[in-house]
Amino acid sequence: GAVVSQHPSRVICKSGTSVKIECRSLDFQATTMFWYRQFPKKSLMLMATSNEGSKATYEQGVEKDKFLINHASLTLSTLTVTSAHPEDSSFYICSARDSGQVDQETQYFGPGTRLLVL
């Protein structure tokens, strides 16, 4: 149980284009999902908290208009990197909390999406 998928697993795009990453909870419902970014050998950095049916909460320094988050259903959140630049190249990982569990605090991670912007 508690499986989270991400798509795509790897994407290469040209500078200036937009990239959409999907995060799905496969066997549970997730009111809350999280989007992280991780650079090589660095710690996870929380970008935003995605809440189903409402606007995402962004961390300080994360541009809302650049990283668009949509959490339209209890099993799907999407992150769109708009007008991507080489400095956006990173490992993007989503996680989700199981809304139906008594212990709702555990975050289950998707496998991550490796983005390379040329």
Next chain:
Amino acid sequence: GQNIDQPTEMTATEGAIVQINCTYQTSGFNGLFWYQQHAGEAPTFLSYNVLDGLEEKGRFSSFLSRSKGYSYLLLKELQMKDSASYLCAPMDSNYQLIWGAGTKLIIKP
């Protein structure tokens, strides 16, 4: 401020036992998680401690002392596949996980 202190790297032998320590300071506390992260992959959940004491789960055990701001992850009967980074992540008063760089564990035959 909020911070986590874990050793950067540890080395252990296959079949042995290793203890990875973590001290933390957070604004409020709502439990502590341990995650395993293999190189190039996303973290996977290992344990969650919210009360003081030891939680055992197979070869892995996790201990928490809230008064000391201290936790450890104990790995027994080490296997080569246990080579990974181990992330100690306390949860603050806003239910946000605080992440450090983790401990890279190297297992030698």
